[in-house]
């Protein structure tokens with residue numbers, strides 16, 4: 001198996017100024033600052049095979065951006081080693097730039113006052129792309145991302161969605177082997193998100209581009225990635241195929257019951273909260289009530305689903321009933337929760 005990237009005991013500790021309390025403390029901090037060490041990434045191990053699509057997940061402050069910055073050579077680690085496309089990122093950053101693409105959702109790589117076509121041209125010169133090949137590739141990306149109408153408009157006048165499509169097209173121009181994406185769809189509408197994901201998937205399929213992304217959007221993970229690495233407090237918590245996350249980590253189902261319209265919706269709360277069961281059976285939680293629709297979260301380890309459905313149909317006249325897997329969003333929340341509980345036990 002060819003590796004696209006590998007990190008061993010990779011860590012980053014920042015030195016941060018500790019602020020003292022009060023005005024006098026602030027003044028003292030100004031003239032005699034007190035420093036403390038802050039671990040952003042705690043000696044993580046990870047490896048990604050060539051052609052794989054991997055999501056790096058974690059709550060705010062978990063160390064995702066710091067990890068990506070070390071893997072792309074922007075930051076020097078304070079511990080450990082990493083190899084990306086066979087290179088040490090922070091020592092061979094220029095060489096690495098030819099082999100990888102980067103997209104930071106919060107930071108533009110396009111020249112703000114220039115139209116995207118000029119940035120594309122500059123990129124083609126920086127990477128010394130062959131003219132004919134570059135023109136063909138640019139035209140194909142322009143067509144796939146539907147950039148035609150914005151190509152000659154200065155970037156500062158583009159909407160966020162238009163700009164992000166240009167950003168991602170720009171990162172693909174030099175045929176990177178590995179694409180690093182930090183929050184690529186943040187703030188975009190569903191249509192643009194979908195378009196971006198579709199083209200990233202296409203590049204992965206056709207050119208076997210390795211994708212390594214961070215996102216708070218479960219859709220990015222579900223639609224783009226085959227594996228998820230969850231980090232928390234700077235360390236790796238879970239590393240699993242996305243398809244397994246659901247099965248292995250949350251043994252719950254969401255049951256949605258729609259009461260028949262002969263039933264009074266005002267009674268729903270009473271039925272499910274008090275009348276039908278008082279209290280709700282063990283392992284069943286009321287997840288929400290909207291009019292006649294009631295959502296229940298059911299823990300399969302503690303509840304017999306057959307019995308539950310039977311008692312539901314007895315308790316009320318039901319127009320519709322669905323049983324679904326929890327969303328990836330729920331699962332990720334659950335994983336963070338697991339870590340919190342562990343943290344609680346430790347302290």
Ligand SMILES: Nc1ncnc2c1ncn2[C@@H]1O[C@H](COP(=O)(O)OP(=O)(O)OP(=O)(O)O)[C@@H](O)[C@H]1O
Nearest residue numbers: 014016038040058059060061062063064065066067
């Ligand atoms: N330059 C820096 N100096 C000091 N501390 C930093 C620096 N950069 C990051 N940190 C700290 O390191 C930790 C990890 O930050 P990082 O940006 O990697 O998290 P993240 O997982 O990307 O979070 P988010 O989802 O909010 O973007 C945070 O506590 C952050 O405050």
